[in-house]
Each structure stands twice: as structure tokens, then as C-alpha cells.
Amino acid sequence: MTYFATSKKSKLMSALSILALSAALVGTTAYVMSVDIVTPAYAAEDGEDGGQKGPHAGSGDGDSGNSGKEGHGGQSTGAQGSGQGGPGEDSEGAGPRANQDSSNAGAGGPVWANEGIPEVEIGRLNVARSPEHVLDRALTEALAELSGDAVEFYNLSLSDMIAELSLNWDDTVIIDSPLQSLALFQAYLEGDSPLASSGVTNNVDTILAALLGVASDKTVTISTDTVIAVTTILGVPMSAADAADLAANAEAIRIAVLAGHG
Structure with missing residues (x-):
């Protein structure tokens, strides 16, 4: 083989090598580009498969695929996330118009849904609007938690109650839950004596005053209209x-509580 033939062949091989290397580089670039483009898609798919963890897992939107059941702290697949929120079937409402519909007024709805209740600020006493089963449970809890010191307080005269609340607040034991106090208040209005079995033998008027005065806001005056409103809401309206x-x-009890708080 002559020198020129060998040189020509070498040049041809070099050209082929350059073409092959270029093709390889193009392929590598295409592969890298394809990876950069596909990766976000894979990331999105991975996001759909992973659910939130922890006690707040149920707070997300059910359509986002990121919500699970609240409080379990386990995984929930995104595609099946339900985004649970709001009260369950067993939940209990408390407070103004809880679980009630004002459209029921005059048609088997709660008494307070009807007209005739004075327009007066009652503050914490609004819990009187709680459903009957909530009040019943509060009554049961109040009786179960009643201590000997509380029994002693509710057996005091009105003047002694006022003195204890205003001068000895920190050491005075009372039922300070508005819901429990109003549950007991309602029971006494209906003619029952729920505290008698625990040893409270005081007159009903004093017990009612203590329960209502303690249940009320410290800074909201208790007027005749307040009493009419609350007793009407509870279904046992009082005369004027x-x-x-x-x-x-x-x-007088409310003012004593306010004074006791300093």
C-alpha cells in the first residue's frame, strides 16, 4: 500500500471517528435534556403518592391528594385523601344556636328560636342555647365533680356567699363552668333538686342566684330582662x-365575683 493510500485511509478513519464522537455527544445531550424534562413529571407523580402525616393531616383540601384522617398521624395516599373537616356525627355543639336551625321557630324548634325574648346582652349565658343533651351531660358532670367545699358554699346564705366571693375568692370553691351552672339552674327551675343528694339543702332562690351570678360574665349586668331571656331560652320562663x-x-353575686377578681 502506498503512502498516499495509507494517508487517505487514515483521514477517512479520522473523519468517521469524529462523526461517531459527535453522534455520541448528541445522544448524551439528548439524554440529559430528556432527564431534565421528565424529572419534574416524576416528582409530581411522587407527590401524589405521598400523604401528609401528623395530627393535622386532615386539614387539607380533599381534592389536593394530600389529606388524611385527622389525629392518626399516619400516611394517607394522595389520590385517596378525603380532606376531612368539620364536626363528626358524634360531635357536640355548644354555644349560641348550636346544632339548631332558626327556620324551626314555631314549628317544633327550640323555644329561643321564637319571638318574645328581650334583646339584651347575656354574654357567657348564651350557652343556655346548647342542645338539651349537652345540658344533660353538663348536669351529670357537675354532680360528679362536686366537692365537699362546693357543697359548703352552696349552703351559705346569700350575704355569706357575697362575702366569700368578694373577700376570699382564691379559696372559695364553686362551679365555675357556665354550662354546668346553667344545667343545674335549669333543673332547679323545672322543680328538681339535683344538689340535694350531695348535701345542698339551701333555699332554691339563693341557689338560683348563685348559679346565675357565677355563670354570667363578670362585667355584664344581670337585669330583669337577662333573667327573662335566659329562663325563656331554657324553656322555663319566669314572670317579670x-x-x-x-x-x-x-x-349581687356577679358584683362579688368581680370584686373577688380584683
């Missing part, structure tokens, strides 16, 4: 005369 007497005594 009786409401005025109770309001005066309950207001």
Missing part, C-alpha cells in the same frame, strides 16, 4: 316579678 327578684340577687 320573679325575674326582678332573682336578677337583684344574681347581680
Whole structure:
């Protein structure tokens, strides 16, 4: 083979090598580019498969695929996330118009849904609007938690109650839950004596004043209209005369509580 033939062949091989190397580089670049483009898609798919963990897992939107059942702290696949929120079937509402519909007024709805309740600020006493089963449970809890010191307080005269609340607040044991106090209040209005079995033998008027005065906001005046509103909401409305007497005594208790808080 001559020198020129060998040289020509070498040049041809070099050219082929350059073409092969170029093709390889193009292929590598295409592969890298394809990886950069596909990776986000894989990331999105991975995101759909992973669910939130922890006690707040149920707070997300059910369509986002990121919500699980609240409080379990386990995984929930995104595609099946339900985004649970709001009260369950066994949950209990408390407070103004809880679990009630004002459209029921006059048609088997709660008493307070009807007209006739004075327009007066009642603050914490709004828990009187709780469903009956909530009030019943609060009554049961109040009786179960009642201590000997509390029994002693509810057996005091009205003047002694006022003195204890205003001068010895920190050491005075009372039922301070508005819901429990109003559950007991309702029971006494209906003619029951729920505290008697625990040893409370005081007169009903004093017990009612103590329960209502303690349940009320410290800074919201208890008036005759307050008593009429609350007793009407509870389904045992008082006459204006009786409401005025109770309001005066309950207001004295409220003022004593306010003074005791300093």
C-alpha cells in the first residue's frame, strides 16, 4: 500500500471517528435534556403518592391528594385523601344556636328560636342555647365533680356567699363552668333538686342566684330582662316579678365575683 493510500485511509478513519464522537455527544445531550424534562413529571407523580402525616393531616383540601384522617398521624395516599373537616356525627355543639336551625321557630324548634325574648346582652349565658343533651351531660358532670367545699358554699346564705366571693375568692370553691351552672339552674327551675343528694339543702332562690351570678360574665349586668331571656331560652320562663327578684340577687353575686377578681 502506498503512502498516499495509507494517508487517505487514515483521514477517512479520522473523519468517521469524529462523526461517531459527535453522534455520541448528541445522544448524551439528548439524554440529559430528556432527564431534565421528565424529572419534574416524576416528582409530581411522587407527590401524589405521598400523604401528609401528623395530627393535622386532615386539614387539607380533599381534592389536593394530600389529606388524611385527622389525629392518626399516619400516611394517607394522595389520590385517596378525603380532606376531612368539620364536626363528626358524634360531635357536640355548644354555644349560641348550636346544632339548631332558626327556620324551626314555631314549628317544633327550640323555644329561643321564637319571638318574645328581650334583646339584651347575656354574654357567657348564651350557652343556655346548647342542645338539651349537652345540658344533660353538663348536669351529670357537675354532680360528679362536686366537692365537699362546693357543697359548703352552696349552703351559705346569700350575704355569706357575697362575702366569700368578694373577700376570699382564691379559696372559695364553686362551679365555675357556665354550662354546668346553667344545667343545674335549669333543673332547679323545672322543680328538681339535683344538689340535694350531695348535701345542698339551701333555699332554691339563693341557689338560683348563685348559679346565675357565677355563670354570667363578670362585667355584664344581670337585669330583669337577662333573667327573662335566659329562663325563656331554657324553656322555663319566669314572670317579670320573679325575674326582678332573682336578677337583684344574681347581680349581687356577679358584683362579688368581680370584686373577688380584683
